[in-house]
Amino acid sequence: MNELSFEKPIIELRNKIKELREFTESSDVDLHDEIQKLEERLEKVEKEVYENMLPWNRVQIARHPSRPTTQDYIDILFQSFFEVHGDRLFGDDQAIVGGVASFEGTPVTVIGHQRGKDTKENLKRNFGMPHPEGYRKALRMMKQAEKFNRPIICFIDTKGAYPGKAAEERGQSEAIARNIFEMAGLKVPIICVVIGEGGSGGALALGVGDRLYMLENSTYSVISPEGAAALLWKDASKAQAAAETMKITAPDLKELKVIDEIIPEVRGGAHKNVTEQAEYIRQMLRLSLDDLIGMSAEQLVEKRLEKYQRIGEVVVLNEMTGVN
DSSP states (O other), X not given: OOOOGGGHHHHHHHHHHHHHHHXXXXXXXXXXXXXXXXXXXXXXXXXXXXXXXOHHHHHHHHTOTTSOOHHHHHHHHOEEEEEOOOOSSSOOOTTEEEEEEEETTEEEEEEEEOOOSSHHHHHHHGGGOOOHHHXXXXXXXXXXXXXXXXXXXXXXXXXXXXXXXXXXXXXXXXXXXXXXXXXXXXSSOEEEEEEEXXXXXXXXXXXXXSEEEEETTOEEESSOHHHHHHHHHSOGGGHHHHHHHHOOBHHHHHHTTSSSEEEOOOTTOGGGOHHHHHHHHHHHHHHHHHHHTTSOHHHXXXXXXXXXXXXXXXXXXXXXXXXX
């Protein structure tokens, strides 16, 4: 299952346990005690590895080819999903998927970046990198949700907006800026969840909301570690070093108060058990909707403004006077 390099000690133990079990089944030798000892050791190694991951390890998990996508979560979490296509201006960008659905009986609009899991699907979805028509499709759905008083749920999972010439000619920057501007003032609850990579303006265009959550092993940043390394050191191969300093992981961003909460992940990453992971997300969505639906439109917009004004606040201690 596309195991990652830092998981090598775990893989080796699992393979050893598998070998012993197969040997036991095909012979009269009882290796139950040895297998039990290895399983206990595996439990300890898994705990040590997954509870002490470096930022680059989390980047690797966020990029895992089997990591659940927006569509995976839509299929599990929502009922009666009706997909909306097209921006009514240019075309239908399949790097953005969304529509009307029901969440535990509540009508909602759900929107998210959609990447593929193999080459064919990635080409179809443009590797999850939207063109401007994708963001305009998303905005069309958001304005419709506001009209019919439906909460909006956004799933963020993109390396960034597509940077090609055609996208720029069709107004990529304007489309992103327009979404950010409009989302700030929408009069319905908006919940945003980073489920994989949250890269640059491509992520921000779906990331302005009343609640911003990140899965434990997702990332959220203005630029990729490779891009940062290329700018800082003229060497993209130093991406791991860049990831260490960029503060792009969920724990870092929770400490910096950029996000509201971290959604726990299945041990080893969401791809290990999609159904269980969806339940963690369900719990957070339920709590958020219960909290937000009772607010008036004016309260939502006011508190949203206050939330983003708080991001980046620093307290400078005056060493001479001892006064903040």
